[in-house]
Amino acid sequence: MKRSRTAALLLMGTAPLLLTACDSENVAREGLYTSVEACVAQTNDSHTCKQAFAKAEQEAVATAPRFADRESCEASYGKENCTERRDNQHHSFFGPLMTGFFLSQMMRNGVAANGFTSGPAFRDGNGNWQRPAAGAAGGVYRGGARTAMVPVNATPNRAVTTSRSGFGNSGSSRGIGG
């Protein structure tokens, strides 16, 4: 047989199939946010968002990649995206600005449980998100050695939109099908 055995429609049909119910019990809610406001918009939990942000900022000092000078930092993270920092011994180095933070919470029946984990995230010059590898805390600058960073696949959940309608002007007068 050269044809499909069946051809079901889920939403388009008038007699939709039943969706199996989602398991709404213990699931983790994880988010990557670019600001406390974005976090609150998503979670409705301003207390946790503020705490998570503060903790991530603190951690960023310890775990952000370290560069001897601003130029080499900006080569990786883009212009204006690096800042000077000092470690405990007051040694100066350069590292990327924290551009986002993670927040992870356990949810029980739709309600956030106590406690959370959070950490900083950075965005490299190509727009890709990354975070320090697990166990990277306390990464020490050694002659240009970099803290191990791992790429992040998640995109931040919210970002403040500054404009719309930048797509769709060529095709609006016609269907575009080929």
Next chain:
Amino acid sequence: MRRIATAERPDWRTKAADCGFGFHTIDDAPYWDESAYYAFSLREIEQDLEAPTEELHEMALDMVGRIVDSERHMEQLAIPAPFRDWIAQSWRERQPHLYGRMDFAYDGHGPAKLYELNYDTPTSLFEAAFFQWQWLEDQLARNQLPAGADQFNSIYESLVEAFGTIARGIARPFHFAAVRDSVEDQGTVSYLRDCALQAGIECDLLAIEDIGLSADGRFTDLDDRVIGCLFKLYPLEDMFREAFGAYLPKAGLQLIEPPWKALLSNKGILPLLWEAHRGHPNLLPASFDQGDELPRGWVRKPLHSREGANIAMHLDDGSEVRTDGPYRDGPCIRQACHPLSAFDGHYPLIGSWVVGNRACGIGIREDRSLVTQDSARFVPHAIVEEARGVLIA
């Protein structure tokens, strides 16, 4: 291959309404037309359409690999310079693709000839995958077709399977976007989304006009969520030159169809395929147009024309056929003229579907003229075994 007049299902308009097929009639003109169907033999389907589709698909993917390594080819295809590295990178990462449609001239005699690849924004999908399938089942049940009649159409199963295969590689949130006011395009993305949901992928619809841009150059939906993956039924080459286009290469947005499809939906692929596979039975001779006079026996097509717009044909008998359209400027190719054959005064064009990397079905649109335009009607098909009886004189 034959065109057979047949009785319509009396209730097909109700059935169309029941499944959300709102564009069966466009501007008072019929688009879905089941007053006839095309009958093929299994041999015609498997040897003349299915196998060449798979072979040409492989040749096309192989050509993508050559184009991304060649600045000259990128130039020939008029790919804007700021997008070339991004396109090349999307191919090197083998970013997942979903589907495409090849258009063939075929009449049952001689090899099918490739007119073009619709590999970026192919439509007529719902009617091919679903409504055509339902027509066959209904007409079998009503004894309007020979017993055992079949159809080359596992498009639906292939779509659900393909979505399942790429599900893990699709960034979330995942949105399907098309032009807000195009009923046909909205119907196509609604159907694709339906198939994605059936594959267990959470996804939503979004008008292409509603896509937002954040201060840091990322694309957002109406809830200000950053879009992870966008299925866009909208030409890549149009996105390139629109206001948000410049942000695409660095926005971190995954696209389906992926950027490398811009190399295949481009008619410049046709001369490149011909150069690489000169004399292939399913290819027509083609070259890049230098702008001089079009000799007899050749057709001129803009690199980016859709729906048969802005085509110029200079037929062997000296007559010319021209279509109007919005693609007046820009580079063109020329292709050897191989006019469609007429069946009872209709000119059928075979759309052969590739989902994932599998040839999985066809849909036929026929027009009253040699150039298939948006006035074409969709006519169903069936596989009917040739009569085995031998007439003894």
